[in-house]
Amino acid sequence: MAEIMYWEALQRAHDEEMARDPLVICMGEDIGVAGGTYKATKGLYEKYGPLRVIDTPISENSYTGLGIGASFLGVRPIIELMSVNFAWLAMDQMFNSAAKVRYMSGGQLTAPCVFRSAGGAAHQLGAQHSARMEKVFMGIAGLRVVTPSNPRQAYGLLKSAVRSDDPVYINEHELMYNMKGDVPDGEYFHPLEGSEVTRSGTDVTLFGYNISVHWNLKAAEILDKQYGISAEVVDLYSLSPLDREGIRKSVSKTHRAVVVGEEEAPVGVCAEVISIINEECFFELDAAPVRVNSALVPQPYNHTLEKAAIPNAEDVVAAVLKLFGRG
Amino acid sequence: MKLEDKKRVLREMVVHRRFEERCYQAYIERKIGGFLHLYPGQEACCNGVMEAARPGYDYVITGYRDHVHAIKCGSDPREVMAELYGKETGSSKGRGGSMHIFDVKHRFMGGYALVGGPFPLAAGIAKGIQMKGGDEIAICFLGDAANNQGTFHETMNMAALYKLPVLFVCENNLYGIGTAIERSTAVVHQHKRVCGYDMEAAETDGQDIEKVYEAAKTAINHVRSGKGPYFLELLTYRYRGHSMSDSRGYRSREEEEMWKQRDPIFILRDRLIAEKAMTMADYEAMEKEVDNYIENEVIKFAEESPEPKAEELEKYVFADRESQMPWITGKAA
Ligand SMILES: Cc1ncc(C[n+]2csc(CCOP(=O)(O)OP(=O)(O)O)c2C)c(N)n1
Ligand SMILES: [Mg+2]
Numbered sequence: 001m002a003e004i005m006y007w008e009a010l011q012r013a014h015d016e017e018m019a020r021d022p023l024v025i026c027m028g029e030d031i032g033v034a035g036g037t038y039k040a041t042k043g044l045y046e047k048y049g050p051l052r053v054i055d056t057p058i059s060e061n062s063y064t065g066l067g068i069g070a071s072f073l074g075v076r077p078i079i080e081l082m083s084v085n086f087a088w089l090a091m092d093q094m095f096n097s098a099a100k101v102r103y104m105s106g107g108q109l110t111a112p113c114v115f116r117s118a119g120g121a122a123h124q125l126g127a128q129h130s131a132r133m134e135k136v137f138m139g140i141a142g143l144r145v146v147t148p149s150n151p152r153q154a155y156g157l158l159k160s161a162v163r164s165d166d167p168v169y170i171n172e173h174e175l176m177y178n179m180k181g182d183v184p185d186g187e188y189f190h191p192l193e194g195s196e197v198t199r200s201g202t203d204v205t206l207f208g209y210n211i212s213v214h215w216n217l218k219a220a221e222i223l224d225k226q227y228g229i230s231a232e233v234v235d236l237y238s239l240s241p242l243d244r245e246g247i248r249k250s251v252s253k254t255h256r257a258v259v260v261g262e263e264e265a266p267v268g269v270c271a272e273v274i275s276i277i278n279e280e281c282f283f284e285l286d287a288a289p290v291r292v293n294s295a296l297v298p299q300p301y302n303h304t305l306e307k308a309a310i311p312n313a314e315d316v317v318a319a320v321l322k323l324f325g326r327g
Numbered sequence: 328m329k330l331e332d333k334k335r336v337l338r339e340m341v342v343h344r345r346f347e348e349r350c351y352q353a354y355i356e357r358k359i360g361g362f363l364h365l366y367p368g369q370e371a372c373c374n375g376v377m378e379a380a381r382p383g384y385d386y387v388i389t390g391y392r393d394h395v396h397a398i399k400c401g402s403d404p405r406e407v408m409a410e411l412y413g414k415e416t417g418s419s420k421g422r423g424g425s426m427h428i429f430d431v432k433h434r435f436m437g438g439y440a441l442v443g444g445p446f447p448l449a450a451g452i453a454k455g456i457q458m459k460g461g462d463e464i465a466i467c468f469l470g471d472a473a474n475n476q477g478t479f480h481e482t483m484n485m486a487a488l489y490k491l492p493v494l495f496v497c498e499n500n501l502y503g504i505g506t507a508i509e510r511s512t513a514v515v516h517q518h519k520r521v522c523g524y525d526m527e528a529a530e531t532d533g534q535d536i537e538k539v540y541e542a543a544k545t546a547i548n549h550v551r552s553g554k555g556p557y558f559l560e561l562l563t564y565r566y567r568g569h570s571m572s573d574s575r576g577y578r579s580r581e582e583e584e585m586w587k588q589r590d591p592i593f594i595l596r597d598r599l600i601a602e603k604a605m606t607m608a609d610y611e612a613m614e615k616e617v618d619n620y621i622e623n624e625v626i627k628f629a630e631e632s633p634e635p636k637a638e639e640l641e642k643y644v645f646a647d648r649e650s651q652m653p654w655i656t657g658k659a660a
Contacts, residue, residue, distance in 0.1 A: 033577055034505035057475030057511040058442045058503055086441065089476075124360030124413070126424040128440035297644050300635075301361060301424030302413035308637040 002185060006148075007177040009155035010040040010116075014078060016187065017162045018048055021076065024162060027054035027067055028080030037082050038118060038177040064090035064115070068098045068167075071111045076162055084119035084171065085131045098167040099142035114161045115169045120211060120262055121299050121310055122174035130299035132263040134209075137169045138240040138272070144192055145240035147171040149213040151181035153237050156190025164192060171239070173211050193238050195246035201232035204256040204320055207247070207273055209236040212260040212311075219316035229320060239269055247273060248280040257289040258319050262310060265293040287323050292316055328378065328540050330604055333595060336378060336536065337610075340370040340592050341617045343395045346404055349621050350394070350411060350425075354571050358629075359411045361424045362440075364392040368566040371591035372498045373399050373468065375539025376559070379547050380466060380494075386434045386452045388445045389468040391426035392565075393438025396468055401433035404621075405628035414632035421635045422643060434463075442503075443476025445469060446495075450482050453491035453556075464550045465493040472503025474517055483558070487524040490555035494546055495521075497560045498533065504569040505577040518560040526558055533561030534589040537598075563591075 004012070017024045030037055032045035032055040045053040056063040060081060067077035081087040087094075098111040121130040138145045144166050148154040154172070161168035198213060199220050206216035213235045220231035234250050236242060251257050257277055259270040270291035277289050295309040321327045328336075347365045354363050366373075373396050377387075383401040394411075398404050402418055410417030411425050418430045429437040436452060439445050449467030456463050473479065474497065486493050497517045501508050508515050518528040527549055531542040539561055546557040564586040568575050575583075599605045645651075653659040 030504050030506055033510070055506050055510055058472050059475045059477065061477060089441070124424060126361055126426055126440065127422075128426065129362065295640055297641055298422075300422045300640065301410075301419075301427070302421040302635050303360060304413075304634050304637055305422070305640050308640045 001182040003180050004151055004183050005177065006151045006154050006179045006181070007039045009151035009183050010158055011042050011044075012183070013155045013158035013162075014041055014044060015047070017076075017078075017159060018044065018052065022052075023074055024076045024078065025052045025054065025070070026078040026080065027056050027063060029056055029058055029082050031055060031080050036080065040080065040116070060086050060089035061093050065093035065097060068093055068111045068113055071098075071113045072101070072109050076112055076114070078114045078116065078158070078162060081115060081117035083129060083174070084117045084133050085129050087115070087117050087133065090115075091136070094143070094167070094169070095140050099140045103142055110165050111167045112165045113167045114158065115167070116158070116172060118172045118174045118177075120173040120175060121294075121306065124301055124303055124306055125174070125299070126301040127298035132261075132294070134171045134239055135263055135268045137171070138269065142167070143240065144168040144238075145171065146192055146238050147210040148237060149210050149235050151179065152183050152188070153190055155183050156188045157192065157237065159187070160189045160192050163189070168192065171210065176211060190237075193241060193243065195243035196235040196237065197232060197250065198235045199231070199233040201230040201254065203230045203254055204258060204323065205232045205234055205250040205254045206316060206320070207234050207236055207257060207259045209239060209261065209269065211262055215311065215313045215316055216260055218313035219320065222313065222317050223320055227321065227326070229324065231320065236269075236273070242272060242276060244276050244280055247276050251277055251281045252284045255284055255286040256323055257285075258316060258323065259289060259291045260311065260316055261291070261293055263293055264296045265291060266296065268293065290319055290323060292319050328537055330602070332378065333599060334604060336374055337592070337595050337599060338613055338617065339399070340374055340536075340595070341614055342404065342620070343370050343374070343398060344592060345614075345617050345621050346394065346398070346408070346625065349626065350408075351567070351571075353411070353626070359425065360413070361426070362391065362570045363411075363425050364570045365567045366392055366395045366565070368586065368591070369498055369500060369533065369563045370395065371536040371539050371594075372496065372533045372561045372563050375536040376466065376468075376496050376543040378536070378540050379543035380464070383433045385463050386436050386456070386465045387468065388436040388449050388452065388465070389438055390442065390445060390470065390473065391438055391440050392470075393426065393428045397428040397430050397433075397435045397438070400430065400435040402428070402430040402435060404625045406430070408625045408629040409632045412629040412632065413634070414629060415635045416628070416632040420643070442470075443473045443478040446473070446476070446478040446482035449493050449495070450486045450491050453486065453493035454489065456492050457489070462551060463492070464547065465491075466496060467493060468496045468498060470503060471497060471499040471501065471508055471517055472506070472511055474520060475512060483521050483524045483526060483556075486556040487526050490553070492550050492553070493556045494550050495556065495558045497558065498563055499560055500563050500565045502565075502569070502578070505573065507577065516560065518558055521558045526556055527554070528558040528560070530560040530562065533563030534591045535594050536591060
C-alpha cells in the first residue's frame with residue numbers, strides 16, 4: 001500500500017493499461033503535451049507518443065464519436081472530457097452511439113470505451129463550470145456509470161473500466177484530484193458494480209457517492225460523538241447499475257436512510273436510491289427516507305451564495321436529527 | 328483613424344491593460360476566485376474592431392476572456408471589477424463572475440464559458456436584428472481554437488444562408504489553452520475556413536490597431552449594408568497563461584519576447600510620439616493617472632461594495648413570480 005493522490009492513481013491506471021495493451025489509447029483536450037488539466041495523463045505523451053496519446057481539437061462530440069468508432073474495431077480509448085460541463089456536447093455520441101450500438105446491432109458491435117470527466121462545484125467556477133450530471137448518465141441504458149470517492153477506487157475502477165467490454169462513464173470531481181489515499185501496490189481491479197460500507201453503524205444509513213461520502217463520514221463522526229447516534233456510511237460508487245442488494249441490506253439493519261448528493265434534487269441519484277428503498281424494504285423503515293441536495297439554482301459565482309447552494313456535513317447531521325425527531 | 332481618436336484609444340488600451348494586470352494581483356490575493364482569463368497582448372483586436380463599429384449600439388458577444396470587451400462596449404470598469412469580486416454591485420450582481428460579464432444596457436450580450444457556444448447565439452442576435460429591421464450588427468469575438476467546434480461550421484452555414492448581419496472576429500492567438508494551433512487545427516489561417524460557405528473574409532495583423540481598424544471598417548460596411556456575414560481574422564498573442572493556473576510550459580520565452588516586441592499599446596504610443604502628438608513624458612503621466620484611477624476608483628468600489636445576501640440565492644432563477652401569475656395560474660384576464 002502506498003499513499004498517493006487521486007490524480008496519481010488515475011495516471012497509474014492509464015499507464016499500466018497502456019503498457020499492457022497497445023490498443024489502449026487516450027484522447028482529449030490538452031491531455032498530451034500539456035499532461036492533462038488534472039494531470040491524469042501526465043508523462044504519457046512522452047512515453048507512448050502522439051498516435052496513442054491524442055491531443056484533440058475542441059470538438060467534443062466529434063472526438064468522442066471518433067473514439068467510439070475506433071472502439072468498434074477493438075481499440076480501447078480512454079476519453080477525457082475536460083469537465084463534465086463540456087460532456088453535454090459529447091452526449092449525442094455517448095448516448096446515441098456508444099450506449100446503444102450493442103443492442104441495436106443485435107450484439108454485433110460494442111463500444112468498449114471509457115469516458116472520464118470532472119464534475120461538481122469547485123471553487124467559484126460559476127454557472128457553466130459547476131454541473132453535476134451523474135443523474136443524466138445513469139438514466140441511459142447500455143452505459144455503466146461509476147464514481148470514485150478515493151484514490152483506490154479511482155485506480156481500480158479505471159482499470160476495470162478499460163477491461164470491460166461495455167462503455168463506462170467515470171464521474172470524477174474537480175475538488176478531489178489532490179486527495180490522498182492508500183492504493184494497493186499490486187494490480188487491483190475494483191468491481192464495477194456494488195457498493196461499499198465505509199463505516200458500519202446501526203441507527204441510520206447515510207448513502208452517498210463521490211464527494212458526499214466524505215460529508216457523510218464527517219457527519220457520522222459528529223452524530224456519534226455529540227448525539228450518540230450510530231450512522232452507517234454506504235458508498236455507492238456504482239451509479240448504474242445501483243446496488244439494490246447493498247441498499248436493502250443496510251436499510252434493513254438501520255431502518256432509517258438519509259441519501260446525500262451534491263446534485264440538485266429533481267430527477268436525481270438520490271431520488272432513485274429512495275425509490276429503490278421503497279421498492280426493496282418499505283416495511284423495514286422506521287421513518288420516511290430523506291435526501292440532502294444542492295439548491296436548484298444555476299451555480300452562483302459569489303462564494304457566500306455558492307456555499308449556501310451546496311450541502312455539507314452539518315446539513316447531513318441536521319437531516320438525521322430531524323429524522324430522529326431531535327431537530 | 329483620426330488623431331484625437333488614436334489618443335483616446337491609447338488611454339483606453341492602457342486602462343484595459345492595467346485593469347487586467349490588477350485582476351491578476353487581486354486573484355493572487357484571493358479577492359477574485361474561479362477561472363480568470365486575461366487579455367493583455369490582444370488589446371488592439373477588441374479596440375480596433377469596436378472603433379470601426381458603434382459601441383453600445385451594435386451587439387457584442389464573446390467567450391470567457393470578456394472583461395475588456397464589456398468595458399469597450401461601455402460597461403463601467405468599476406462594475407466589472409465588482410463582478411470579479413462577486414459583489415452585488417457587479418455587472419451580473421455577483422452571480423456570474425469573470426467568465427460571465429453581462430451588460431445588456433450597453434448591448435454587451437455576455438461572456439460564455441463553453442467554447443463555441445456564442446457562435447449560434449451571435450447568429451441568433453443577428454436574426455433578431457434582421458426581424459426588427461434595425462441597422463445594428465452583431466459582433467462575435469472568439470478565439471482560434473473555438474473554430475473546431477461543430478457550432479462554428481453549423482453557424483457559418485446558417486449565417487451565410489440567411490444573410491445575417493453578423494461579423495465574426497477570430498482573435499487568433501495561436502493557442503487553445505496549451506495546445507498550439509498547428510497541433511489542433513489542419514489550417515492555421517482561420518479565414519480560409521469559411522470559403523466553404525462563400526463568406527467574405529480577411530486576415531490582418533491584430534497587434535496594429537490601425538490595421539485592425541481599417542480591416543474592420545471594410546468588414547462592418549459589408550455587414551451593415553445588408554450583404555451578409557463577414558469573417559475577420561486577427562493575428563495576435565496573449566502574454567499571460569490561458570488562465571491563472573497555466574505556467575506556459577508549452578511555448579518558449581523567446582516566442583513570448585518576440586511578440587512583446589510588437590505590443591499593441593507600444594506600437595500606437597510610438598506612432599503618436601513619432602507624429603509628435605505626444606511625448607514619452609505625456610505617456611508616462613497618463614499611465615500613472617490610469618493606475619490611480621484603477622486603484623482609487625475601480626478597486627475601491629469593488630472592495631467597498633456589499634456582498635449578495637444568502638437569502639437571495641434563488642433570485643434571478645426565474646422571472647419575478649408576481650408578474651407571471653396570469654400564465655402560471657392560467658387565469659389571464
Ligand atoms: C465546450 C468546451 N470545451 C472545452 C473547454 C475548455 N476550454 C476553455 S478555453 C479553451 C481554449 C479555447 O481556445 P481559443 O478558442 O483559441 O480561445 P483563447 O482562450 O485562446 O482566447 C478550452 C479548451 C470549454 N470551456 N468548453
Ligand atoms: Mg486561442
